[in-house]
Amino acid sequence: MITRRISISAPIILAVYVLQESVINQFHFPGGGFSLFSILALIWAVLSRPEIAALCGFFAGLLMDFSQSSGGPIGQWSLIMIAACYAISYFGSGNESLASNPLGVTFLVTIVFFLAELTYVASGALLGVQMGEISQTAITLIGMSLWTLAVTPLSLPVFSRLHGLAFDKRSAI
């Protein structure tokens, strides 16, 4: 069962990662744009159990660490995404009305995304990663969160169906 889930999930996650790196990253959206890959990882997590979410977060974070656009040390995003995905899954599974409500998922994903980014900035500062001016960082942080708020409802039906396909769930959000 686990092997089947992984064999279906892995190509989906990798495909979205490639899409993010080769297509979406080429656009210069105002306010920093959005990370479809992060959104996928968080949606995947919110629909999964906490341990699966943590595992998903680890591998998603590892791929984000491998990205050329990542300025921090390898493992930084992994650590943050483990915490973010575990937390989102924990809150989601603890509150069924939130996890099954598209609006609730959207807000949850946006908030967790914002906190994850904030943690990345804070931990990056501690690790000596150059982040640029505070005002610019703040604008990017807010801009990306707003983009996440806009893109999550659009991508949620697709990712939810894919998650249902991988985890053999009949119902999808």
Added chain:
Amino acid sequence: MRKGSEGRNRLLLITLVITALFLITLDLRGVGLLNGARQGTQTILTPFQRAGNVVVAPFKNFLSDITHLGRSRAQIERLRADNAKLEVQLLNRANADAQLIQLKSILNLAGTAGYKIVNARVISQGSSQSFSQVITIDAGTTAGIKTNMTVISQSGLTGVVKEAYSNSATIMLASDPTFRIGVRIAGSQQIGILSGRGNRSASLQLLDNQTSVKVGDILLSRGSVSNRPFVPGVPVGYVTAIDNSAGAIAQSATVHLYTDFSILGVVAVVIAAPVINPGDALVPAKPQPTPVPTVTIYVTPSPTPTN
């Protein structure tokens, strides 16, 4: 059962966190393996990124145009204005370059003869409505220019100052039909009167019926009393044709003037002539004729065939 599952989950979580911390530590300590992993990922992604760039480019430009619509329009306007300014500058530059070449030649000419000159730019070509050949220059009496002063260009005589104002002057060109100048032939020193014809050719009337002129003879200005209106020694033109009409008292000829009046950009007004007459010092070098290759063909007749 549930306890065991929770324990496994906790163990998994702890393992993942420790792994992440381990990776951070390794990376901060500069372990090459991790850098290699990042490079490897990028190597794998590069073809996808290239393909993505090709596919995305039109949309990217479109999106960029939309997001920067106001800015793009302002930028286009600014670039248009800059372009127009640069075009004018380029035009002026080309004009200035041409004028510089003319000016250098004038200075060479004036320097050789020892003329004291005032350089001026041609600011207006006179209207041909009245059939006169005049130009206006941007220097006048404040620069020391007075009426009846010789005006030269890079090639030689241009004309004479007809009217001088405070900051401009009107020049009668040597091509003007009313223009007259006393000339002498370089070398032989024969003298004559040159008259303008309205174009680049002029008429020469020799004063002495005992002398003769030949094609190619170079004419220089004779000079006037007190060097006004003409200073001596300025190249005027060269003889292109001789008029040997029967019954004429003295020989006349057609002269090609050195100055090209259609491209005058900068001229110089001679405000003082040298103490010593420059004589033939300003005679321009004769143009070197282009050698024409001569081909000699020797024909050896073959014996006539007999049947």
